[in-house]
Amino acid sequence: MIADEASLARLMAASQKGDAAAYRVLLAEIRLWLERYFRRRVAPAQLDDLVQEVLLAVHAKRASWDPGRAFLPWLAAIARYRWVDHLRRVYRKAEDELGDHDAIEDSDEEAVMARMSLERLFVHLSAGQCEAIELVKIEGLSIAEASARTGQSESLVKVNIHRGLKKLSALVEKAD
Amino acid sequence: MNRVPHSLIDELAADLAPVRPLRRARGIALVATATLVAVVLVEVIDGFWRGIATGQASPLFFIANGMFAMLGTAAALAAIRMASPQVGNSHEGTRWALAMAALLPVAALVVLGLQGDLGQVAHDPYGFGCLIAGIEFGGLTFVALIVWLRRGAPVSPPLAGTLTGIAAGSLGTFAHGLACPVDTLAHLGSWHVLPVVLGGVIGRITVPPLVRW
Structure with a gap:
């Protein structure tokens, strides 16, 4: 606890x-x-x-x-x-392997926790940026593998990662 | 899950020393003092424009310098707040203050453009001196904010840098404005605005490496 x-x-x-x-x-x-x-x-x-x-x-x-x-x-x-x-x-x-035990436990602070979660930051990214970051930076695929998986060109995957991370760094204090 | 070694926690606990928490009030006092010193320097070096007290100053003089003071205050408060990060901190107020201050150059551009007199800005003999003075008198505020941010933990160094530069440029041009008797829209809406713009650019480029942690 x-x-x-x-x-x-x-x-x-x-x-x-x-x-x-x-x-x-x-x-x-x-x-x-x-x-x-x-x-x-x-x-x-x-x-x-x-x-x-x-x-x-x-x-x-x-x-x-x-x-x-x-x-x-x-x-x-x-x-x-x-x-x-x-x-x-x-x-x-x-x-x-990524764990599938991410759910925030029930508590009085659940709503507060939800506002501070990392998931909330991804809402502000485009679908392409989100996908590229998840596949390459979190799941560890290569640029080429992510490109094949998503249908984005390799250049676009790189651009999406770069812009997505830049956007994430600007959203650190964002709560909504 | 309990994989982070206890030794790390023990080491950090052994290294613990009392710290003085960052209080916003002290950050505000630091920046206010720096700005006040800049204002005193303006009086000592250039001398305040005596026309302010004798009613010679136009309404635009008070509106423009008031806007610079307000923008500088809003940006400085936001930068001070960034030293103590919080999910939920918002810096929207500065954007609105910036939009408000932008009315000045936009008005100058529209009015002078319609009058076909934009050349007045380029041929202003006092313009460049005001630009340099505005930046110089903002220097102390700039340094004070960097010192404060370095003591804190800004989580968006580029934004912190931009706000630092805008605050320093605005408060610097406000301080110098107290000594500048040229109170036309062409002069105030251009040469007195430039220190704010340049301050923001300088802050955006130079401050992040100094406050990143």
């Missing part, structure tokens, strides 16, 4: 004051939250690396959370930023 917004905010506030015990609990909770958050949009083999990257980012930028504001939208913004960065750099190995 991942801690709720209020508990996480309390832990973060204590961590900003230097409470190492609270910080250890907070990081463990954040790790669980991130594993669930990234599950569908990152290849399983790369999930740990990405979670670690975000944990390091949280550590380096912990002063940028304002205790007067909600914690999870801050964490989600950092997670999305690192995720887009990750998509730019990493290709998934072909043998990796």
Whole structure:
């Protein structure tokens, strides 16, 4: 069970004051939250690396959370930023399988979580961009394979990936 | 799933030191101070236009400089907010302020175009000096915003850079505007707008590498 917004905010506030015990609990909770958050949009083999990257980012930028504001939208913004960065750099190995356990668990915060989800970002991409990014950057197909699968030319696949990632990076704080 | 090593969490916890959270109020105070210093420098270096106090300034003088101040404030607030990222942050307000300020050059273009007098802009002997002064007096605001963004975690560096440049250009041209007695539409709608445009371009190009993390 991942801690709720209020508990996480309390832990973060204590961590900003230097409470190492609270910080250890907070990081463990954040790790669980991130594993669930990234599950569908990152290849399983790369999930740990990405979670670690975000944990390091949280550590380096912990002063940028304002205790007067909600914690999870801050964490989600950092997670999305690192995720887009990750998509730019990493290709998934072909043998990796995407999990089908991405559904957000029922909770009082489900609506809030839905607004912060990675899925919400894809709504803003064109169908071609979405398809190209999913096939090449997440499922790990080559440009040629994605081209054959989608019917897009190889150049178009590249253009769609480039423009799609650029658009995603501009949407990091977008909630709707 | 529990694969991220505990050692990483232990290392990060061991490295923990108290931090001072970024509060918007302090960012606003920093940028306001930088702008205030720029205004004081304008008085010291060029001297405010005394016609402002004696009623010689046209209504357009107040409208134009008021628009620059408002645009600069809106852009600076948005840039300050970007240092503390949140899913749900919106920067739409600056776009509307930018659209509002764009009325000035559009009005100049339409009026001067209809009058066949667009050459007035090119032959303005004070124009280039105002452009340079606007950029120079925005320098402090530019630096202050970069310092703030570097302390934070902007998740859209290109937008943060553009907003930083627009804020610095607008507040710089506003500060210099207090010393400029040329209050015609041709002058204010062109040479005083250019620092905003150039500021945005400069910010878009130079700031992202400085604030990326």
